[in-house]
Amino acid sequence: MEIALKQTNAVTMERVEQLIQKANEYTRKSKSDNTIKAYQSDWAHFTAWCEQYGQESLPASPETVMLYITTLADEGYKTSTINRRISSISKAHQSAGYKSPTRNEKVRELWNGIKRTHGTAQQAKKAAVIDDVRRMVDTLGDTTLDIRDRALLLIGFAGALRRSELVTLNVEDIQITDDGLTITIRKSKTDQEGEGRKIGIPYGSCRETCPVRSYMKWVEVSGIKSGAVFRGVTKGGNVKDERLSDKGVARVVKRCAEAAGLDPAQYAGHSLRSGFATTAARAGASDRAIMRQTGHKSRVMVDRYIQEGSLFRDNAAAKIGL
Template sequence: MSETPENSPPDTEKSTSTSFDTSDETQIDERDRLNRDAIALPSHVAGSGTLDRLIENARDYAKASTAENTNKAYAADWKHFARWCRLKGTDPLPPSPEMIGLYLTDLAVPTGPSPALSVSTIDRRLSGLAWNYAQRGISLDRKDRHISAVLAGIKRKHARPPAQKEAILPEDILAMVATLGFDLRGLRDRAILLLGYAGGLRRSEIVSLDVGKDDTLDSGGWIEILDDGAILTLNAKTGWREVEIGRGSSEQTCPVHALEQWLHFAKINFGPIFVRTSRDGKRALEARLSDKHVARLIKTTVLKSGIRAELPEKDRLALFSGHSLRAGLASSAEVDERYVQKQLGHASAEMTRRYQRRRDRFRVNLTKAAGL
């Protein structure tokens, strides 16, 4: 039986994967209501048992059309905008381009105590509003001058190069895994770090893996372990793709060996690969880990390993995130760039270069090639 917030035993490891705060519950209720309103029978068609089942399945597919984190973000965007409208004495429905333009302005240059948001966050907020209006059958004209002109001005005046998280380099990842124990939890977390690093995986891709194909409904892929390495089949942001992870030069640093050790001692041969453990770290449970566990694991092991110890703890924590694993592979793999691009699942080499924190930028010298 899978663990739930209500029936979880007291000795289980804490995880956000099966618990939500009041805000999350409100957002989930809002998404469910939108799904029910958006996917329904036409008014002139009488319901039946068969049609009702089809409606429920269609709502499930509609919910799965966007990632869970995106759904949560869009729900939070609407909640924030609706509250802003109430404070200004207006209503979010129907959409008013004039008020949305003022809302964007207030996000960029707040009139209250709230900090100014980045241009990318403001752009995301607008996308969230457009999505929420669309779910209500209303079209938001983002090209209206009250919206488009204001947003263009915000981008022109406030846009900055994106802040990049620091890459985890080879010596860093070795120091990080060295801080882990050899109980079940340590074996699991070691496999997470090494697999995520060698595969250049997103944290959501790591925790969504199953042992085999079609093991669970919420699976984001599965893994096949071979003599020379492991093949991961992932349902990623850009569609299905395969990631090959070869065996390392030693068992201590090999991601495939770490994965085998975890699966063996956790006695996992079906379903989610990375699951919670009992509080004492001696027993694997059924509940899949949240992707937030990967972010917390990276920050915790960075602190314990002493990486960038010359900085205050707050600054060290701000430097690293789940993307640090992908950036680490892109920055450290001394191979042709196209192989790194394939491993990360990028559509363009330019995107891969954004992840490369150290590379020979002048390996191709166009100045000399042009005769200067």
């Protein structure tokens, strides 16, 4: 909720207005842009539903919320989407100074029933493990677009970077050393305060899949001296000034996957990050080393990749004589 201007004398009025404006700006930045957009989209959907069914949206009654989430479940929405909508409704009520109807016991019981009925497992995209990445890179040639895509795939994979981290990289964030690339990630999903962290990407043993050499080649060909590392490329091979979007990263991964004979529907931008963790686990890298590269602060999320990569390492079923 934004700060309201209280009455004060004319001498301090202008300064107070400036402080209020600044405070409201800081408050809005307490959440990432993507989170704010998601809240706005969810709230718009809920208010439109309320208008259609003649219900009050703010404040909404617990019964209204129950009818709404039942509609979503009945229409086949994923439980993860419904959960986010519930959170958005709660945030909107709290921001407006109302008690959240989502905390009502009947709403909670209904939500638990929906989860038990439809399940909560997420349908994650397939991890692009090392063999997949090699196949993708093998499809790329020497055009400006291909050189960019090769650098993007290899740095995204070796750095275990999120799409948002890839597209916000600037030339100033990357140092070329004798050991490889030292990359400073200024801000990420789990670092909204912008404390930053550094990761190292070493030279690859194979020139064709070396992330360091691919980056150097991209910078040389593109002529980029500062600012965004990954940018759009025109059909004529000209490098644009605009930064590549996170959706652009997903399109690159899907396009290269399809060219490599893989199913593009199973791959997305996150496939590079999950593929690194899975590949590293299969290769015997420690949990700590994997987390240092991915930036995970707890093992809850990274455990899924580590466990998947370790399914056939020291597998008991391989020792029973089948």
